[in-house]
Amino acid sequence: MEAFVKETSKAIVIPNDDIDTDILIPKQFLKNILRTGFGISAFYPWRYNEDGTKKMDFPLNQKEHAGATILITGNNFGCGSSREHAVWALTDYGFRAVIAGGFSDIFFMNSTKNGLLPIILPEADRAILRECQADEDVTIDLEAQTVSFRDHVFHFEINPTWKEKFLKGQDDISLTEQYEAQIEAYEAKRPVFK
Amino acid sequence: MTTMFDKLWQDHVIAGELGDPQLLFIDLQLIHEVTSPQAFEGLRMNHRQVRRPDLTFGTMDHDVPTENIFNIQDTIAKAQIETLEKNCQEFGITLAKIGDSRQGIVHVVGPERGLTQPGKTIVCGDSHTSTHGAFGALAFGIGTSEVEHVLATQTIWQTKPKTLGVKVTGQLPHNVFAKDIIMGLIGKYGVAFGQGYAMEFYGPTIEAMSMEGRMTICNMCIEGGSKTGMVAPDATTYDYVAGREYAPKDMAKAIDYWKKYKTDDEADFDKIIEFDVSELAPMITWGTNPGMATSVRGSLPAIADADDQKAYDYIGLHPGMRAEDIPLDYIFIGSCTNGRYEDLKTAAAFMKGKHIAPNITAWVVPGSRAVRNRCMEEGIAQTFIDAGCEWREPGCSACLAMNPDKVPAGKHCASTSNRNFEGRQGAGARTHLASPAMVAAAAVAGHFVDISQQAVNA
Ligand code: SF4
Numbered sequence: 001m002e003a004f005v006k007e008t009s010k011a012i013v014i015p016n017d018d019i020d021t022d023i024l025i026p027k028q029f030l031k032n033i034l035r036t037g038f039g040i041s042a043f044y045p046w047r048y049n050e051d052g053t054k055k056m057d058f059p060l061n062q063k064e065h066a067g068a069t070i071l072i073t074g075n076n077f078g079c080g081s082s083r084e085h086a087v088w089a090l091t092d093y094g095f096r097a098v099i100a101g102g103f104s105d106i107f108f109m110n111s112t113k114n115g116l117l118p119i120i121l122p123e124a125d126r127a128i129l130r131e132c133q134a135d136e137d138v139t140i141d142l143e144a145q146t147v148s149f150r151d152h153v154f155h156f157e158i159n160p161t162w163k164e165k166f167l168k169g170q171d172d173i174s175l176t177e178q179y180e181a182q183i184e185a186y187e188a189k190r191p192v193f194k
Numbered sequence: 195m196t197t198m199f200d201k202l203w204q205d206h207v208i209a210g211e212l213g214d215p216q217l218l219f220i221d222l223q224l225i226h227e228v229t230s231p232q233a234f235e236g237l238r239m240n241h242r243q244v245r246r247p248d249l250t251f252g253t254m255d256h257d258v259p260t261e262n263i264f265n266i267q268d269t270i271a272k273a274q275i276e277t278l279e280k281n282c283q284e285f286g287i288t289l290a291k292i293g294d295s296r297q298g299i300v301h302v303v304g305p306e307r308g309l310t311q312p313g314k315t316i317v318c319g320d321s322h323t324s325t326h327g328a329f330g331a332l333a334f335g336i337g338t339s340e341v342e343h344v345l346a347t348q349t350i351w352q353t354k355p356k357t358l359g360v361k362v363t364g365q366l367p368h369n370v371f372a373k374d375i376i377m378g379l380i381g382k383y384g385v386a387f388g389q390g391y392a393m394e395f396y397g398p399t400i401e402a403m404s405m406e407g408r409m410t411i412c413n414m415c416i417e418g419g420s421k422t423g424m425v426a427p428d429a430t431t432y433d434y435v436a437g438r439e440y441a442p443k444d445m446a447k448a449i450d451y452w453k454k455y456k457t458d459d460e461a462d463f464d465k466i467i468e469f470d471v472s473e474l475a476p477m478i479t480w481g482t483n484p485g486m487a488t489s490v491r492g493s494l495p496a497i498a499d500a501d502d503q504k505a506y507d508y509i510g511l512h513p514g515m516r517a518e519d520i521p522l523d524y525i526f527i528g529s530c531t532n533g534r535y536e537d538l539k540t541a542a543a544f545m546k547g548k549h550i551a552p553n554i555t556a557w558v559v560p561g562s563r564a565v566r567n568r569c570m571e572e573g574i575a576q577t578f579i580d581a582g583c584e585w586r587e588p589g590c591s592a593c594l595a596m597n598p599d600k601v602p603a604g605k606h607c608a609s610t611s612n613r614n615f616e617g618r619q620g621a622g623a624r625t626h627l628a629s630p631a632m633v634a635a636a637a638v639a640g641h642f643v644d645i646s647q648q649a650v651n652a
Contacts, residue, residue: 001240032270033231033277035239084232084338113339172339173242176347179217182208183349186219191313191451193442 001115003169007096008139010068011132012059014043019073020080021107025089038085039092060093064134069096072129072138076100078107087114097140099147101126112162113172121147125154142166195458197357198426199392202332202455206315208349215351221314222249223344224300225287227274228256228596229319233342234281244285246348251309252282252289255299257596260559260586263292271597285345296439298562298588301325301530305409306564308438312427312452317344322530322612324416327424328408329431330455332392334422355421358391359463362399364472369645371540372407373532373610373629375399376414377477379469381487388420391465394457395425399471405434406536413531414612417484426456476645478517479614479627481505486614490517490632490644508616509624510604517642520626524607525556525637526619527630528586529593532610533561535568537630541610542574544634544650545581551640556583557599559591583637595620608633608642 022045029041047058054061071090077100078086087110090098097117111118119140121129129149132138139148142163147154165175176183196204203218210216230252237244244250257271266272275292282289290296296307301322304310312330317323319341326333336350344350362375380387393415400408408425415423425431432449435441442448460466475489482505488495494515497503506512511520527533527541538560550556558578560566566588569575575585592599593611595618601607603622610633614625628636635645 033235033273035232035235088232110339171240172351173240173343173346176217176343176349176351179209179349182217183219183347186208187348190219190221193311193444193448193451 001169001171001174004096004115004117004142004166006139006141006143007069008137009070009096010065010134010136011070011072011129011138012065012068013072013130013132014059015072015074015130017074017101018076018079021078021083021086022080024078024086025083030083030085035088036092038089039094042089042093062134067094069094070138070140071095071098072126072132073098073100075102077103078111079104084110084114087111087116091116099126099129112165115166115169115171117142117166119147119156119158121154121156128152195462197359197457197462198330198394198424198455199332199357200462202313202315203354205313206332210351212354215353217349218315218352220249220317220344220348220350222251222304222309222316223341224304224309224316224318224323225250225252225278225341226256226300226318226320227254227278229338230281230341231274231277232338233319233345234277234285236339236342237285237345242346244287244345247286247288249348250287250345251304251307252278252287253297253300253303254278254290254292255588256590256594258292258587258589259597260589260591260599263587263589267598295563295567298560298564299530299533299590301409301413302534302561302565305329305405305434306438306562308435308441311435311441311448312431312455317350321416322413324421324423325409325413325530327422328405328412329435330424330427330452332422332424335416355390355392356464357462358388358393358420359457359460359466360393360395361397361460361466361468362395362471363397363468364399364470366399366471367474367646369631369648369650370471370474370476371629371631372403372410374474374477375469375471376411376417377479377484377487377627378471378474380414380418380484381477382469383418383467385417385483385485386419387467388415388418391420393418393420393423394463395423396457396460400425401428403430404536405430406534409534410531414484417612427452476629476632478608478632478642479625480509480511480517480520482508482614482616484612484614484627487627488517490642492517520642521606522554522608522626522636522641523605524601525550525554525633526559526592526601526607526609526611527633528557528559528561528591529611530561530590531612532630533559533565535565537610538565538569539574541630541634542577544631544645545583545638546577548581548638550582550637553640554637556581556637557586557592558583559586559599560588562588581638592619594618595623601625608636
C-alpha cells in the first residue's frame, strides 16, 4: 500500500448523505476478476445515462475536475452491502481520501485495508469545504491531522493504529510481515507428516 | 482439561493475547475461481509472493458448466477460470483443472485427496469450509482480503470463539441420515444457535457415523450460525485418510500425534446441547432459510411471524399443507453437502429399476471427477440414467446456480444442497432441502414421501 503522509489536490464535492455501495458500484459490475478497472463504473447510476453516455453535469465527468484525489461528501458514506468493490471503485478512480460526516463501519474497515483515508469532519467544516472550486486545492496533512483549504485549517481525529498504518503505507499484510520471525519459528517446529 | 477446539487453536497461535485477535498459522488453503482473483491481483500490485504454494491447492467448481464442462459459454465464468489457471501457474500452486481427475467441489476434493487431515487449520474463500472439520481440523471460510493475507503470510488474525458441544445420541431410524440430523438441529434451534461458537459434534451416534455423514453435518453447521464445526478423529477418520494421494505415508506416526485432538471432558465446553435422534423423521425445508425445516410426516407450520409470512409468499405454499402436496418440478442431487460417493450410492438405491415421475426434471451432479468415475464404474451412474436423470459433470451446479444450472422462477426443487434462500437456485426458484435418499424417492414418486416407511435399504 502507498503511504499517505500529505496530499495536496483538487477536490470533488458530492454533498449527498447516505451514498450507498449500490451507487458507488452497482452489482452488475461485481463479477470481475480484478481489483482494478472499477473506476470507470464508480458512481455509475449518477454518472451515466441509461444508454451509457456520460452525464456531463456530474463532477467525475468534468475535465476541470480531472486528477482530483479528494472526495468531499455527506453523512453515512458507504452504507449498504459489505462489498469491498465500493472502495476499489474509488481508489481505482484515483481517490486517496474521502472527507465525510461519517462512514458505515464496513466501508470504513474496507477503506483502511485498501489505502483510502477516511476523514470525519463536522458539518460546519464541510460546509466551507463544499465551496471548493475546480481550480482550488485542498491539503490533507495526516501527521498533523489537519485539512487545509484557503486560510482555514480543520483538525480531524483518527485512531492511532489507523494513522500509523496509513503513514507507513502498511496494509494488514505488511503489519503481519512484522511477525516474520515468529512465523518462521513456527514453521520450523510445526509437525509435518510425510 | 480442555476441548479439542482449544487444543487446535492453541497449537496454531503465533502471536497475540487471548481475547484479542490472535495470529494463527494456516496449514492448508484451498482456492477456487470465484473468490481468489482479486486476492492474487492484490499480491501482484504489491509485488508479493505466495508464501507457501506447497500449502495451497486450487480447484474449479463454482461456475463450471456441468453439461459440457469444456464448453464455457458465460464469458465471466470463462475469465474467472482462465485467471485461476494463470494465477496458479504464475505462483506455483497445484491446480486441479477442468478435465483433471482431481477436479471437483473444493470441499469434496480436499478430503478425497487426503489434503484434509486431523489437526490442521484449513481455510478457503467459501463459507462451507467447515466441512473439513469432520476430520478433527479447524476449518472455516474467509473473505477475499483474508484469502490474500493467507496467500502472502500463511497466517490469519482471528478472535477465539466460545465452544459448543453438540452431543448426538440414539440409533438413527431406518432411512434417516446425517442430513436429517443437522436439519433437525437447525429446525429445532434455529439459524443462529451457533453464533459466536465453534461447534463440536460428539456422542455415540457421531462415533458410529461414516466420514461422509460427519462431513454433511459439519458442512451445514454454518447454517446454524457457527463459523466452524468439528468431530474428533478416530479409527473411521484414520481409515478414510490412509492411502490417499496427500495422506502421510507413515500413518502410525501421524495417528500417534492426531490422537490428542479430542475433548478431555464434556464439562470443558462453554455450552452443551443434547440431541436424541431415535425418534427423528426424514426432514424437509418448507421455507426460505434452513431453519424453516419440518418432518416429512407433519403438516407445514403455522405462520408465527413476518418472516414466515414472507417465506410462504415466496415459496407459494400455505400452512397446514402436507409435505407430499408440495408440487415438485425439479430434483437436484449434488453439492458439497451431499455430492459424495456414499450420497450418490444411497440415492441410486431409491431409483434402482424405477423411473422418475413425468413431472420431474432430475439433475445428478457428482461432487468431483473421482466420485463421477467411481459411480460410472460401479453402475451407479447407469441407475440414474436408466431412471431418467441427467448425469452431469462435477461442480457446484444448482447449489448456487452461478453456472447455467438454474431452476426456473416459481418452480419447486427438492435439493440435497445446503441453502434454500430466495433466489439461491435461480431467480424465483423454490428450494426444498432434504437428504439424498429423500430427494431420490421424491423424484420417483413425483412428490415427497416418508421413506422411513419404505422398505428400500440404502
Ligand atoms: S456446492 Fe454449494 S455450498 Fe458447496 S462450495 Fe459449491 S456453491 Fe458453495
